[in-house]
Amino acid sequence: MISLTRRSLLTGTAAVTATALTSIAPARAAAPSIGKQAPGFYRYKIGDFEVTQISDGALRIPLPDGYAQNVSKDEVLAALEAAYMPKGLLINPFNPMVVNTGPKLVLIDTGMGAGFAPTVGLLPTNMAAAGIDPKQIDIVIVSHLHRDHMNGIRNAEGGLAFPNAEIMVPAVDWAFWMSDENMSKAPEGMMKQFFQLTRKIFAGLSDKVTRFEWGKEIAPGITALDTRGHTPGHTSFAVASGSGRLLVQSDVTNIPELFLRNPDWHVIFDIDPIQAAQTRRKFYDMASAEKALIAGFHFPFPALGHVEKDGNGYRLVPVAWSAAP
Numbered sequence: 001m002i003s004l005t006r007r008s009l010l011t012g013t014a015a016v017t018a019t020a021l022t023s024i025a026p027a028r029a030a031a032p033s034i035g036k037q038a039p040g041f042y043r044y045k046i047g048d049f050e051v052t053q054i055s056d057g058a059l060r061i062p063l064p065d066g067y068a069q070n071v072s073k074d075e076v077l078a079a080l081e082a083a084y085m086p087k088g089l090l091i092n093p094f095n096p097m098v099v100n101t102g103p104k105l106v107l108i109d110t111g112m113g114a115g116f117a118p119t120v121g122l123l124p125t126n127m128a129a130a131g132i133d134p135k136q137i138d139i140v141i142v143s144h145l146h147r148d149h150m151n152g153i154r155n156a157e158g159g160l161a162f163p164n165a166e167i168m169v170p171a172v173d174w175a176f177w178m179s180d181e182n183m184s185k186a187p188e189g190m191m192k193q194f195f196q197l198t199r200k201i202f203a204g205l206s207d208k209v210t211r212f213e214w215g216k217e218i219a220p221g222i223t224a225l226d227t228r229g230h231t232p233g234h235t236s237f238a239v240a241s242g243s244g245r246l247l248v249q250s251d252v253t254n255i256p257e258l259f260l261r262n263p264d265w266h267v268i269f270d271i272d273p274i275q276a277a278q279t280r281r282k283f284y285d286m287a288s289a290e291k292a293l294i295a296g297f298h299f300p301f302p303a304l305g306h307v308e309k310d311g312n313g314y315r316l317v318p319v320a321w322s323a324a325p
């Protein structure tokens with residue numbers, strides 16, 4: 001019999017009977033620390049579709065200045081602390097996903113790609129661990145043309161990471177990022193780099209890239225939804241099979257601990273922050289009313305859950321992990 005009181009929990013001196021003590025005496029082997037995580041993939045079913053969330057890793061960085069543009073850094077630091085993140089640090093995860101629709105194997109978003117940081121660009125490793133061969137991917141859908149979503153199209157050598165896949169991008173984002181006029185008007189720094197990167201990643205591929213429109217089924221059971229704001233062509237997806245339905249929010253919110261709880265905060269990457277905030281509320285009012293299952297690219301792995309209204313914002317209720325899809 002073990003008796004736990006607040007005091008015993010705090011002091012670590014739970015009273016344990018003599019019999020129990022002998023049966024739970026720990027082995028004293030000095031095992032070395034291993035220092036690695038298990039591969040990050042998680043499977044579940046949406047109707048007849050098998051979906052695999054695949055971790056591309058996470059960045060753990062000191063909170064950059066201006067990460068939320070319309071509130072003070074202290075307010076953001078307080079929100080991170082309230083979410084129990086390590087003091088002063090922001091943890092931002094990246095979660096592409098594979099949808100096996102039966103006729104087509106579809107990858108949605110591709111992660112940071114090689115060479116950015118050791119803790120990201122893990123999609124190829126984790127995809128291999130999940131038993132998915134990159135050559136099997138029929139379609140790569142990119143939700144919007146930001147580095148963390150498109151860079152994984154290319155492997156470390158600069159070749160195509162998914163050599164047999166059709167690449168699909170939002171028509172509106174393609175027009176925006178590929179416009180020389182927009183690039184010349186872009187301020188130096190982050191925005192200019194985004195334009196340059198888009199050109200680098202898609203160099204020589206414009207004939208292979210399909211530009212998709214909102215409101216259409218662009219792959220079996222996968223419909224593109226207009227969630228503009230974060231970028232002009234930012235797209236979410238409804239995945240439907242039988243009675244199963246999943247909303248893939250892409251970047252309607254950046255990390256939920258900040259921007260789902262505070263939907264009117266403007267993440268530094270939102271190109272039209274007012275529109276992005278309106279989209280965020282519209283999307284999450286709809287999703288919470290529907291009690292929809294939601295995959296979020298920047299949600300904590302496995303990046304899947306439901307969202308409820310909470311005060312002036314929303315809260316994420318992550319799915320319970322299941323050993324069987």
Ligand SMILES: [Zn+2]
Pocket residue numbers: 146148149251297298
């Ligand atoms: Zn993103």
